[in-house]
Amino acid sequence: MPPKYRLIADEIKNEIVSGKYAASKELPTEYMLVDEYAASRQTIRRALAQLVDEGMISRRQGSGTQILRRTGENEDGNRLxxxxxxxxxxxxxxxxxxxxxxxxxxxxxxxxxxxxxxxxxxxxxxxxxxxxxxxxxxxxxxxxxxxxxxxxxxxxxxxxxxxxxxxxxxxxxxxxxxxxxxLDDNENGGRMLVDHLRKKGHRNIAGVFKSDDIQGPLRYEGYTQALCDADININDKCIAWYNTETKGDLLSGGFASYFDYILEECTAVICFNDEIAGYVVGYFREKGVAIPEDIAVVSFDNSWYSEYAPVRITSLSHGExxxxxxxxxxxxxxxxxxxxxxxxxxxxxxxxxxx
Known part of the structure; x- marks a missing residue:
């Protein structure tokens, strides 16, 4: 639970936003806030200091506590x-x-x-x-x-x-x-997935990346750097690229020959995101391929696709x-x-x- 001064600061902020003090453009005195929030004077001062840091109020000796601007208002006083x-x-x-x-x-x-x-x-x-x-x-x-x-x-x-x-x-x-x-830490994400797969014993690791959004090249960069750092040869035939216009082809079977190839040459595949990984898992399962025994599949985003795929997909998350x-x-x-x-x-x- 956040400390009390932060809770009080948030409550005062909400009251400022709601327009409670619009007429006076001033906050109540410290003593009044002490009574209102049943808090010590030190706690109130810390709450007000936080609001000063956020640019919502100004405090000057002998001038009280002035509201600089309601969050969500422009200089004319209109909503942002x-x-x-x-x-x-x-x-x-x-x-x-x-x-x-x-x-x-x-x-x-x-x-x-x-x-x-x-x-x-x-x-x-x-x-x-x-x-x-x-x-x-x-x-x-x-x-x-x-x-x-x-x-x-x-x-x-x-x-x-x-x-x-x-x-x-x-x-x-x-x-x-x-x-x-x-931004996502895309390059490091590519490294993390390679490192995870290497710890599982994989060396022949394929990759499916999106070429027209910058996340794709950056994830590819992390993936290839991690392979090079581990002294693993990069097989270009095990790397597939798609873009916004060809995504539909990928998801409708247009990349079948590629997936059949990596099934023979690789033991794991890194996918650009969970949507692609979900399709890959489904494709392999329909062919009777065991996951992860025959081939491992990992991905980015930890979305609902990773939870409801035929096999739950190892994926990178942003946590909180x-x-x-x-x-x-x-x-x-x-x-x-x-x-x-x-x-x-x-x-x-x-x-x-x-x-």
Whole structure:
């Protein structure tokens, strides 16, 4: 349970957001807060110090405690408007990411607009133009085909030049280093899965990666570096690449010859995410292949796919971290004028029956 001063700080913050002190623009005195929360004066001071650090209040000797700005308001006193732009809304892990981001932003009194690009450049451009025509106070965005040169960076730069904070989630653009991001630790994730499989005795390890989103090349980089560090030869024929346009082919049997090949040459396969891993497990099971006895399957994201596959899939998890929540919290800090840095979310291995 959080310490009492944090609980009190959160309660005061909620009251500020609700507008309870809008008329006076001041908080009650320390003595009044001591009585209201049945807490010591020291506890109240620690709670107020936390709110000062968050940029919500200002304390000056003889001037009381001033409310600088209700979280979720812009300089005109209106509710902050935040756009969330993701590749998808209802697919795979996106409902969880959006839900966590919405919870944070709504909790800070922001109004939200949600857009999906379907990972298509033309859709991304249309959305960015809309945001420039109807300005917002902040943008939480998952880039489109982030492993490829992006023709929409001119529009991102226009948003940045207008002083609109951007936070990228999952993938960012190398040519926009000034924009902050919350990313998976993809390279280290690839290493972790190889290390896990090596501990199980595997050396011939295949890999299936996505080529047009930056997570794919980074996970591949970690995978290949780990193999090289272990003095294991890399067999290019055991590595498959797909992209947004060919994903449907993969999931409908179009990569059957590849999977049949690695079944003969490899004892394990690393998949780009749980959706792909779930298909791979199902494909092998239909052919009578025992998992993990004949071939082990591991993956990223620890989503519901990993739990409800025919064999529960060993997968990397972010544990208590959620990319949507972390990115939204970072955006709120930027909107409050704080100096912030990009973040990488660490992975935790969740070992299950597939390895």
């Amino acid at each position: 408007s935040v756009a969330i732009v993701t590749t998808y809304i209802s697919d795979y892990i996106f409902p969880s990411i959006l839900r966590e981001a919405e919870n944070v932003l709504s909790g800070h009194n922001c109004t939200l607009s949600i857009f999906a690009t379907q990972n298509e450049i033309s859709n991304e451009r249309r959305v960015l133009k809309q945001l420039l025509d109807s300005p917002v106070d902040g943008v939480l965005v998952e880039g489109t085909k982030t492993a490829l040169p992006n023709p929409n960076q001119d529009l991102y730069r226009q948003l940045i030049s207008k002083g609109i904070p951007l936070v990228f989630i999952h993938g960012n653009y190398a040519n926009l280093p000034e924009a902050l991001s919350v 971290y959620n990319a949507g929540r972390s990115a939204a919290e970072l955006l709120i800090r930027l909107l409050n004028g704080e100096v912030c840095q990009s973040e990488k979310l660490p992975w935790i291995l969740m070992e299950k029956e597939s390895s």
